[in-house]
Amino acid sequence: MIPGVCGRTAHLGSLSIVNVSLSAVVQLGDHGNYTPRVRAIAVQRQVDHTLGGEAEFAAYPIFWRPFPNLSAPAVCLTKEQVCERIHVGSISVIGVGSSSLLQAGNGSCMQAESRIKHIRQFQAPLQAPAGPV
């Protein structure tokens, strides 16, 4: 048990997962600090653009814009453990992705960050700008 972490004991009958991807973690046990981060530019193009090159994270403000502060008031927490056991018969998950967490155990602090920019490009013919008649 991690010092400062006072929690219950998880008992799992079975755990079934198909896919874990993109800064995701499946943890059986306790953790202290967990801070996954994922940055993604998702580009969907109608046709391939072989000369387009790579997209730059620095071109989009979403990748450096600060997150809002989620400061909470100080809480004095006291726990009374009548039953120190959590029992789950089975967990079945298809996908765990994008800085997420699936855990059987206790934790101290988790801060996950995800920044995704989604761009869709459709091909259209170049039109001449409308000029004065």
Add this chain to the structure above:
Amino acid sequence: MNLHVTNHQLAVGSISLIGVSTSSMLQVGDTDQVMLYSMFDTPPESVIVGPLVPLPEPSTSAEANL
């Protein structure tokens, strides 16, 4: 603020999920502090209709902010 929690017996038969998605968590246990941030940007202007051109280079002001 004072918060007193009494944990009694907890037993779940089965949990079946399609997915645990962006900045989310599924936990069997206890956690003191959880902060989950997620930015997903698909505004209408992110739809580009026209001749295919390379995606923009970082501007000098953008690099200065990094």
